[in-house]
Amino acid sequence: MQIKGKLCEDLGLKYPIFQGGMAYISTAELAAAVSNAGGLGLICSSGLTAAQVAEEIRRCQQLLEPGRPFGVNLMLQSPEIAQIIDFVATAKVPVVTTGAGDPTPYMPKLLAAGVKVIPVIPNVRAAKKAEAAGAYAVVAEGTESGGHIGEMTTLALVPQVLRAVNIPVLAAGGIADGRSLAAMLVLGAVGVQLGTIFLVADECPVSDLYKQKIIDAVDTDTIVTGRGTSHVVRALKTPMPMRYAELEKQPDTTEAQLEALAERGLLKAKQGDLEGGCFMAGQISGLITKRASCAQIMQEIMAEAEAALSGK
Numbered sequence: 001m002q003i004k005g006k007l008c009e010d011l012g013l014k015y016p017i018f019q020g021g022m023a024y025i026s027t028a029e030l031a032a033a034v035s036n037a038g039g040l041g042l043i044c045s046s047g048l049t050a051a052q053v054a055e056e057i058r059r060c061q062q063l064l065e066p067g068r069p070f071g072v073n074l075m076l077q078s079p080e081i082a083q084i085i086d087f088v089a090t091a092k093v094p095v096v097t098t099g100a101g102d103p104t105p106y107m108p109k110l111l112a113a114g115v116k117v118i119p120v121i122p123n124v125r126a127a128k129k130a131e132a133a134g135a136y137a138v139v140a141e142g143t144e145s146g147g148h149i150g151e152m153t154t155l156a157l158v159p160q161v162l163r164a165v166n167i168p169v170l171a172a173g174g175i176a177d178g179r180s181l182a183a184m185l186v187l188g189a190v191g192v193q194l195g196t197i198f199l200v201a202d203e204c205p206v207s208d209l210y211k212q213k214i215i216d217a218v219d220t221d222t223i224v225t226g227r228g229t230s231h232v233v234r235a236l237k238t239p240m241p242m243r244y245a246e247l248e249k250q251p252d253t254t255e256a257q258l259e260a261l262a263e264r265g266l267l268k269a270k271q272g273d274l275e276g277g278c279f280m281a282g283q284i285s286g287l288i289t290k291r292a293s294c295a296q297i298m299q300e301i302m303a304e305a306e307a308a309l310s311g312k
Helices: 006-011 028-036 049-065 081-090 107-112 124-132 154-164 178-187 208-216 239-249 255-264 264-273 283-287 294-309
Strands: 017-019 041-044 068-076 096-100 116-121 140-142 169-172 192-193 222-225 233-236
Touching: 017 028, 017 294, 028 041, 028 049, 028 068, 028 294, 041 049, 049 068, 049 081, 068 081, 081 107, 096 222, 107 116, 116 124, 124 154, 140 154, 154 169, 154 178, 178 192, 178 233, 178 294, 222 239, 233 239, 239 255
Parallel strands: 017 192, 041 068, 068 096, 096 116, 116 140, 140 169, 169 192
Antiparallel strands: 222 233
């Protein structure tokens, strides 16, 4: 089976690996490191103004080696999303992924500018809608992922999306090694999007505490909160998410109380605040045992995938 197929050819990648758009974490430095190592690095626009996104793009372009592509993850609930898209459309950004909303109203402008649009989708309906609007591909993301999640598991979602659409499909959620990459390729995906594994990358801007919490985690060390809200989140079982889980069980708890508890939770985790931080991470955390550079992470994943596919 060919690992480096259509996705790599179309986007100019060495490896069929996207780095997920993680709010406040997927900076120009991380994106450039992933892209320079052969994958597709993504700058996340969540929590940034249009001017800040523009600066991240400019910095990433300066850090990239010649010919290396990169992308921007557009969080569509941003209050400045229209301005962000205007800049992306004029800045020669080759790829965007989208999340937290319906990308179809914004796609004509991006497509007209030659941008390949790849929505991250949680179900078949969203995949069909993206295809009809002209998406180059979709990322089918399962509930095993860290951060904001849907309901479908990766193994159930990916084959159903593949059957429903005729555009390329990448898989995300519960993938952090070469064997899981190989499994997704066997299913028919053209590549994968990885998030949690890049949290422990040397180039990732999170605190040492955050990285160590990932490394120390076992398979049952994540919790999902917010099932009764529109903010369903998977994170490590640190004090704040555990308090949130207890609070949301109480019938008299208000939404304002929950929001106050979770406020700036990811930023606090990034800065190393164990008590107040929300250390978003996927269920695959228990498989991650060491820190490494982005290049080392991807080289090891690819070597393991090739060995798995060759039966070694």
